Amino acid sequence: MSSLEDLASKVGSQDFPVKIVSTPKRVRGVLNGKYIFDTTEAKLVWEHKYFPHYWIPKSDFSSTAKFEQDKSKSSDDASISHLVVGDKSVSTLLVSETAKSELAGLVKIDFKALDALYEEQAQVLYHPKDPYHRVDILPTGRKVRVEIDGVVLADTGDEGGVFSLWETNLPGRWYLPRTAVNWEYLKESETHTGCPYKGEASYYHAVVNGKEYKDVVWWYANPTLESALIAGLLCFYPDKVDSWVDGKAIEKIGMPSLTAVKKQDEAGQVNGSK
Numbered sequence: 001m002s003s004l005e006d007l008a009s010k011v012g013s014q015d016f017p018v019k020i021v022s023t024p025k026r027v028r029g030v031l032n033g034k035y036i037f038d039t040t041e042a043k044l045v046w047e048h049k050y051f052p053h054y055w056i057p058k059s060d061f062s063s064t065a066k067f068e069q070d071k072s073k074s075s076d077d078a079s080i081s082h083l084v085v086g087d088k089s090v091s092t093l094l095v096s097e098t099a100k101s102e103l104a105g106l107v108k109i110d111f112k113a114l115d116a117l118y119e120e121q122a123q124v125l126y127h128p129k130d131p132y133h134r135v136d137i138l139p140t141g142r143k144v145r146v147e148i149d150g151v152v153l154a155d156t157g158d159e160g161g162v163f164s165l166w167e168t169n170l171p172g173r174w175y176l177p178r179t180a181v182n183w184e185y186l187k188e189s190e191t192h193t194g195c196p197y198k199g200e201a202s203y204y205h206a207v208v209n210g211k212e213y214k215d216v217v218w219w220y221a222n223p224t225l226e227s228a229l230i231a232g233l234l235c236f237y238p239d240k241v242d243s244w245v246d247g248k249a250i251e252k253i254g255m256p257s258l259t260a261v262k263k264q265d266e267a268g269q270v271n272g273s274k
Contacts, residue, residue: 004093007047007108008078012101018046020102021131027054030115032088036065043106044128051130054117055106058094067094077101083109126194135197136166137175137229144174146236146243148185148208148216154236156180163229167197171253174245175219175233191215198230199223206241216240 010016020043027042028035039060044052058067066084073080077099083092093108095101111117117124140162146154154176156162161177189203191214204217219234220227236243243250 004080004091004108004110005073007093008073008075008080011075011078011095011103012099016047017103018049019052020045021052023131025119027056028118029056029109030117031065031083031090031113032085033115034064034085035062036083036085037061037107043103044131045103045106045108051133052128053108053111054128055103055108058105058107061107067092069094083107124196125199126196129196130168133168133197135168135227137227138164138166139229140164142174142246144176144180144243144245146176146241148206148213148241149211151185151208152182153185153206153208153216153241154181154234161233163233165227165230165235171238173235174243174250175230175235178232178234181234186217187212189215193218197224198227204234213240 023042023044024040025042026038026040028038030036037056037060039056041057041060043055045055046052061067064085068082068084068089070080070082076096078093078095081092081094082089090109090113095103095106095108097105111124111127117128119128141160142162142164143158144154144156144162145152156176157180159177159180161180163175165173165175167173185206185208186204187207189205191203193201193203195201199220199222201218201220203215204219206213206216216237217234218237219232220230221232223231238250239252239254
C-alpha cells in the first residue's frame with residue numbers, strides 16, 4: 001500500500017489527522033513549470049506527530065491542473081487521483097466534499113512531487129515548518145570536550161566561542177568554533193542532510209586509531225537566517241562520540257540513523273532534524 005493509499009484509509013477516523021491548523025499565508029505550488037494552485041486557505045496537516053504537510057483546497061487549483069480519478073482506489077471519503085499538468089502526471093489524494101472530516105474538499109500532493117512550493121515569496125525547503133517549533137541559539141561560556149577511543153577531537157578550553165542550540169523536542173546541541181577542533185582526525189563526508197529551520201548540513205567522518213567513524217560531525221556553511229549564528233561551527237553527534245560539557249558527560253540517548261530517517265521519510269512518516 002502506498003503512503004497516499006494509507007492516508008486515504010485513515011480519512012474519517014477519529015485519530016486522524018493528529019492536528020490541523022488553518023494558515024492565512026499565500027501558498028503556491030509549481031508543477032511542470034506551471035503554478036497549479038494559489039491559495040490563502042491552505043491547511044497545515046499533521047499526518048504524524050513530527051511535522052506538518054500542506055493540504056490544498058481543490059477549488060484553488062488552476063484550470064491547467066486536471067484530476068483523473070483512479071476508481072480502483074476510491075472510497076466514499078477519499079480517492080487517489082492523477083493530477084495531470086501538460087505531459088506530467090503525479091498521484092494525489094482527493095478528499096470528498098461530503099466526507100465527514102476536517103479534510104473535506106482538500107487535496108494532498110506530495111511535497112517532493114512539486115517543482116517548487118512557496119509561502120508568500122519564500123520557497124519552502126525540505127518540508128513546511130511547524131509554526132509551534134522554534135530554535136533558540138545562545139552564546140555560552142561552557143567548556144566542551146569531545147573524544148573517541150580516548151583521543152581528543154575537540155576541546156574548547158578557555159577559548160570560548162561555543163553556541164548552544166535548543167530546538168523544540170530535541171536535546172540541546174553544542175556548536176564549537178573550528179579552532180577548537182583537532183583537524184588531523186577529521187575527513188570530509190559526502191553526506192548532506194536538510195532541515196527547514198537550519199538549512200543544509202555537511203558532514204565529517206572521524207578517523208581514530210585506524211578506524212573510521214562515519215558522520216560524527218555536522219555543520220552549516222550557509223544556514224537559514226534564523227540559525228545564522230551557527231554558520232561554520234561544528235557540532236559532534238553525541239551518540240557517536242564521548243563528550244562533556246563543563247566536565248559532565250553528555251548522555252547518549254539514541255537518535256534515528258540517517259538511513260532510517262530517509263526510509264521513514266520516503267514512506268511519508270518522518271524527516272529527521274538535528
